Amino acid sequence: MEKSIKGKAFVLGNNIDTDQIIPAEHLVYSLNDPKESQLYGRYALSGVPLSEAGLPGGNIPFIKGEETVSEYSIVIGGSNFGCGSSREHAPFALMKAGVKAVIAESYARIYYRNSVDGGFLIPYEAKEKLNNVISTNDEVEIIIDENMLINHTTKKEYSLNPLGDILPIIEAGNLFEYARKSGMIV
Amino acid sequence: MGMTITEKIFAKGAGKKSVVPGDNVWLNVDVLMTHDVCGPPTIGIWKKEFGDKAKIWDKQKLVIFPDHYIFTKNPHANRNVEILRAFAKEYDIPNYYDVGTERYKGVCHIALAEEGYNIPGTVLFGTDSHTCTSGAFGMFSTGVGNTDAAFILGTGKIWEKVPESLLFTFDGGLPKYITAKDLILRVLGDITTNGGTYRALEFNGDAIFSLSMDERMTLTNMAIEAGAMNGIIEADEVVENYVKERSSKEYELIKSDEEANYKAKYRYNANDFVPLVAKPHSPDNIDTVFNVKGRKLTKCYIGSCTGGKLSDFVSVAKFLFSNEVRVPTFIVPASTYVAEQLEVETISGVTLKNIFEKAGCVITQSSCAACLGGPMDTIGRAQDGEVIISTTNRNFPGRMGSKKAEVYLASPLTVAASALTGEITDPRDYM
Numbered sequence: 001m002e003k004s005i006k007g008k009a010f011v012l013g014n015n016i017d018t019d020q021i022i023p024a025e026h027l028v029y030s031l032n033d034p035k036e037s038q039l040y041g042r043y044a045l046s047g048v049p050l051s052e053a054g055l056p057g058g059n060i061p062f063i064k065g066e067e068t069v070s071e072y073s074i075v076i077g078g079s080n081f082g083c084g085s086s087r088e089h090a091p092f093a094l095m096k097a098g099v100k101a102v103i104a105e106s107y108a109r110i111y112y113r114n115s116v117d118g119g120f121l122i123p124y125e126a127k128e129k130l131n132n133v134i135s136t137n138d139e140v141e142i143i144i145d146e147n148m149l150i151n152h153t154t155k156k157e158y159s160l161n162p163l164g165d166i167l168p169i170i171e172a173g174n175l176f177e178y179a180r181k182s183g184m185i186v
Numbered sequence: 187m188g189m190t191i192t193e194k195i196f197a198k199g200a201g202k203k204s205v206v207p208g209d210n211v212w213l214n215v216d217v218l219m220t221h222d223v224c225g226p227p228t229i230g231i232w233k234k235e236f237g238d239k240a241k242i243w244d245k246q247k248l249v250i251f252p253d254h255y256i257f258t259k260n261p262h263a264n265r266n267v268e269i270l271r272a273f274a275k276e277y278d279i280p281n282y283y284d285v286g287t288e289r290y291k292g293v294c295h296i297a298l299a300e301e302g303y304n305i306p307g308t309v310l311f312g313t314d315s316h317t318c319t320s321g322a323f324g325m326f327s328t329g330v331g332n333t334d335a336a337f338i339l340g341t342g343k344i345w346e347k348v349p350e351s352l353l354f355t356f357d358g359g360l361p362k363y364i365t366a367k368d369l370i371l372r373v374l375g376d377i378t379t380n381g382g383t384y385r386a387l388e389f390n391g392d393a394i395f396s397l398s399m400d401e402r403m404t405l406t407n408m409a410i411e412a413g414a415m416n417g418i419i420e421a422d423e424v425v426e427n428y429v430k431e432r433s434s435k436e437y438e439l440i441k442s443d444e445e446a447n448y449k450a451k452y453r454y455n456a457n458d459f460v461p462l463v464a465k466p467h468s469p470d471n472i473d474t475v476f477n478v479k480g481r482k483l484t485k486c487y488i489g490s491c492t493g494g495k496l497s498d499f500v501s502v503a504k505f506l507f508s509n510e511v512r513v514p515t516f517i518v519p520a521s522t523y524v525a526e527q528l529e530v531e532t533i534s535g536v537t538l539k540n541i542f543e544k545a546g547c548v549i550t551q552s553s554c555a556a557c558l559g560g561p562m563d564t565i566g567r568a569q570d571g572e573v574i575i576s577t578t579n580r581n582f583p584g585r586m587g588s589k590k591a592e593v594y595l596a597s598p599l600t601v602a603a604s605a606l607t608g609e610i611t612d613p614r615d616y617m
Contacts (some may be wrong), residue, residue, distance in 0.1 A: 017585075019583070019584050020584070021583055024558045025560060030262075031230060032227075047589060048425060086313055088224070107383075114330075114332075118332070152323045159433055185341060
């Protein structure tokens with residue numbers, strides 16, 4: 001596992017539901033086909049109303065034009081990130097767009113499980129409303145061992161909740177690797 | 187210390203004497219349900235992870251309902267159904283309900299009930315957030331993603347954290363203008379879309395046990411709109427009778443202990459309820475119908491696992507009898523059984539289907555249809571800046587199609603009354 005995750009922050013509001021992360025009409029593409037599955041990156045966060053995309057100012061597209069990978073690799077959300085449907089396509093789409101971690105005040109259960117069990121990205125819980133203090137385009141870094149977020153743009157540091165029970169699954173890679181390591185499956 | 191019904195089913199499913207909220211346990215799964223959107227990626231992960239050793243843990247316990255993107259020309263969506271069809275054939279899956287055949291059932295959550303897969307005291311997982319619907323049968327049911335489902339498919343097990351429970355007691359009786367949808371909207375307004383996160387919502391009280399199975403499923407269906415892991419109602423005689431008609435499987439009636447621990451308890455008097463709506467763009471943005479009365483509409487939508495059941499259409503038909511709708515109104519039966527019953531059930535000798543046709547409604551085939559937007563050619567899909575009132579369960583931005591559309595969620599009675607006027611209308615004005 002890497003020691004830190006570094007990148008540009010993309011900031012969103014509260015209750016970013018899975019239809020905003022990947023609208024239902026896009027759930028038809030193959031997740032296995034390397035080329036076709038890039039479409040999930042292309043449409044990641046395309047359901048977020050533009051005025052709410054890239055806070056505090058808004059009107060910042062997460063994906064530029066026809067690209068399939070975003071310049072932003074860390075998403076900062078508010079409360080109840082990933083609410084709504086059970087579609088695993090949501091954390092998958094963020095991963096395809098190049099997102100390595102999401103930091104939010106709280107998560108909807110199924111989205112949280114999907115992020116971890118599928119090994120798509122790390123869902124960190126913030127101890128405060130970081131989407132009010134971090135701006136889109138800030139250069140940020142997560143120090144994994146220390147559960148710490150550094151905002152290199154503003155020179156501020158924030159502590160994150162430890163990953164707790166899900167850490168072994170994240171360290172293993174995904175639920176299947178974890179189950180193999182612990183001898184549950186061969 | 188006592189346990190709630192949810193905790194008792196967890197203990198049973200995990201082979202333990204007792205559990206407490208916060209425990210992580212491995213549950214034995216009694217039924218795994220999937221559909222055309224999440225089935226193909228689940229199968230893909232299962233094949234990739236188990237490789238040559240990929241084996242379905244118990245074919246009888248796997249149930250597949252194509253239901254989401256069924257009546258569309260979208261080639262990718264049709265490919266998904268073909269993947270399910272090929273999988274069912276290759277592995278000889280007994281419980282596959284293929285579209286285009288007599289076995290096709292419609293929306294998975296209602297089909298699970300109708301086909302006898304909902305058994306009190308058991309554990310059911312599905313690749314759909316509204317899998318919590320089955321909790322109306324006194325069982326644990328919840329939604330998971332593709333990876334978790336693929337793990338269950340190969341092992342019959344999954345890890346889950348025992349949830350804290352919230353108890354919602356509804357005393358009294360329901361006034362005739364109030365339905366289960368009004369009750370659950372009130373709960374959502376009170377605890378918000380994350381008030382139930384990682385928790386169980388348990389419902390009881392005289393008003394709840396007076397409800398039909400159709401209505402109970404509306405309550406538990408929308409537990410997920412509060413972020414809950416599951417919604418649950420203890421099984422009683424109504425459940426037993428429903429189950430016995432559809433299944434010969436053994437069931438266990440599990441009840442919460444009197445001294446069980448709840449994170450919080452809420453108590454309501456159903457007699458006091460007034461019709462409610464969830465305004466755009468969240469199921470917890472609750473107001474009374476009275477306060478939003480007169481809002482001009484472009485479309486009315488009556489369907490889905492939460493608002494397209496037979497009892498929903500019976501109440502709607504009472505409004506539409508000998509009347510005409512003023513805006514395009516879509517009737518989307520949740521299941522093929524409900525669709526058939528529209529031609530059997532009558533009011534003053536006229537079938538529900540005839541009542542809807544004469545009123546000028548569009549009656550569609552059974553499927554999830556525009557509840558979740560879907561491919562561009564989905565019937566009833568929200569276009570541009572439409573203003574829609576709908577019996578469905580979710581109104582986040584873009585849920586029914588267009589991001590610009592405004593969707594109000596309400597009971598079938600409120601939607602039917604609104605269809606008659608073309609604006610949001612209080613059903614009490616027509617009763």
